[in-house]
Amino acid sequence: METETLGAAEREAFLSLLDDPSPAVRRALLARFTQLGAVSASFLQEIVRGPHRVLARHAAWFLDELKISDPVGDFRSFIRSLNYELESGALLLARTVTPRLDVGGCRTQLDAIAARCRELIVEPSSPREKCRIVNRVLFHEWGFHGNVENYTDPRNSFLDQVLERRTGIPLSLSIVYLLVAERLGLDLEPVGLPGHFIVGCFTDEMPFFIDPFDRGVFRDAAEIFDLLRANNVIPKPGDLSPAPVREVLCRSCRNLVNHYTSAGEPERARVFSRFVEEFESTYARNATG
Numbered sequence: 001m002e003t004e005t006l007g008a009a010e011r012e013a014f015l016s017l018l019d020d021p022s023p024a025v026r027r028a029l030l031a032r033f034t035q036l037g038a039v040s041a042s043f044l045q046e047i048v049r050g051p052h053r054v055l056a057r058h059a060a061w062f063l064d065e066l067k068i069s070d071p072v073g074d075f076r077s078f079i080r081s082l083n084y085e086l087e088s089g090a091l092l093l094a095r096t097v098t099p100r101l102d103v104g105g106c107r108t109q110l111d112a113i114a115a116r117c118r119e120l121i122v123e124p125s126s127p128r129e130k131c132r133i134v135n136r137v138l139f140h141e142w143g144f145h146g147n148v149e150n151y152t153d154p155r156n157s158f159l160d161q162v163l164e165r166r167t168g169i170p171l172s173l174s175i176v177y178l179l180v181a182e183r184l185g186l187d188l189e190p191v192g193l194p195g196h197f198i199v200g201c202f203t204d205e206m207p208f209f210i211d212p213f214d215r216g217v218f219r220d221a222a223e224i225f226d227l228l229r230a231n232n233v234i235p236k237p238g239d240l241s242p243a244p245v246r247e248v249l250c251r252s253c254r255n256l257v258n259h260y261t262s263a264g265e266p267e268r269a270r271v272f273s274r275f276v277e278e279f280e281s282t283y284a285r286n287a288t289g
Contacts, residue, residue, distance in 0.1 A: 006039045006267060014043065018058040030065055037097045038072055038271055045070055071095040072271065079278045082286060084245040086190075087179050090159040093252060096271065101160055109163050110176070113137060114183035121184070127201050128208060128218070130186050134177065135216030142166060144173060146213035152259045154268070157252050170197035171252055173212035189242035192251060193224065194233045200242060207240070250279040 006014075017025055033040035044066075047059035063070075075092045078084075087107075095101045120133045138144045147156050147167040155161040162168035162176060174190055174197050181188045181199075191200040191209060198219075199210040209219045219227070225235040243251075253275040260269035 006036060006043055011043065015047075015055065018047070018055050018062070029062065033062060033066055034100070037099055039267055040066075041070065041072060041099060042271070045073070066099060071099050075275065076278055079275065080282055082282065084249070086175065086245050086248065087182075089245060089249045090175055090179075090252075093249060094158040094160045097154075097158065097268075098160060106160050106163055110179050110183065113142060114180050116141065117180065117184055127186060127188075127203055130184060131181075131188075131201065131210055131216070131218070134180055134184070134186070135210070138177065138180065138212070139215040144168075144176065144212070145215065146170070146173065152262045154256055154259045154263060154265075157256050157259065169255065170211070170213040171248070171255065174199050175248070177210065177212045177216075190245075190248045191240060192243040192247060193239055194228065195231060196227075197251070198224070200240065202242070209240070246279060246283065250276055253279070 014029070017029060020026070033044070036043075041063070044059040044063050048056050048063065050056060071092070075096050078089060078092050087110075091101065091103050091106060094106075095103075117130075117133050117137050120136065121130055125133075144162075144166045147153065147169065150156070151169060155165065156167065156169045157172050159172065159175060162172045168176070171192075177199050178188055178190060187201070187203050188210075189200045189202060191198045196211075196213075199212060201208050201210070207221065209221070209224055211217050211219060221240055224240060228235040228239065253272045256272040257269050257276065260266075260272065
């Protein structure tokens with residue numbers, strides 16, 4: 001996945017070349033638009049909606065060739081729908097930067113991880129015992145791990161990239177964990193701590209928590225609070241509450257704003273900043289309406 005932006009000079013070059021009939025020019029433009037992903041989609045959509053009808057027609061042709069319906073618009077529609085489902089949302093989010101995302105391939109890989117877990121689970125098993133199996137498969141057999149070395153790499157936040165590279169940040173690794181658990185019928189919840197993200201199980205007599213960034217280590221509530229205090233955070237009981245899917249995906253977008261900003265890619269950061277605003281405004285409208 002490329003992480004490039006569209007500068008003023010390149011934008012002008014695109015505008016001058018969009019209507020060029022040369023096959024070689026069109027192939028080169030298609031290759032570059034594919035690299036730019038969401039940025040090129042936004043640019044081409046803008047031209048399609050603009051006043052220059054000739055350029056609009058050519059921009060529409062490139063969008064069709066790229067099989068870009070409008071992934072940014074699709075994710076925005078998902079936000080506005082209020083019909084939040086974690087796997088669909090995570091894949092739609094990934095499509096905003098990888099329009100030709102192999103959605104089926106991502107789901108097949110999650111299916112394969114779950115199938116391996118199912119082979120190892122001996123029923124009857126408690127949720128904790130099943131989570132131990134998930135830990136073995138995810139972190140030892142498949143090698144998923146926290147990306148400590150390049151924590152702010154934006155690729156750490158996209159489901160397809162996490163599955164391909166088997167590394168990510170706490171939130172994205174928690175999403176993988178939750179999607180595998182869901183396939184196993186294991187009732188787990190996302191838990192958004194201040195400055196960290198984990199997975200919680202609330203079906204046992206005493207809730208327990210799993211830290212996918214730390215290769216699935218188990219912790220109880222007291223240990224979580226100790227960790228928060230060690231990071232100069234005053235813990236509150238609500239910190240351990242399950243996070244709604246809306247907040248999980250919105251937090252992913254906030255992370256991407258920060259990570260693309262750190263990477264010096266303000267255009268991409270703005271795309272995800274607008275998603276955050278959309279989540280917040282949609283929630284505010286429906287909370288008060």
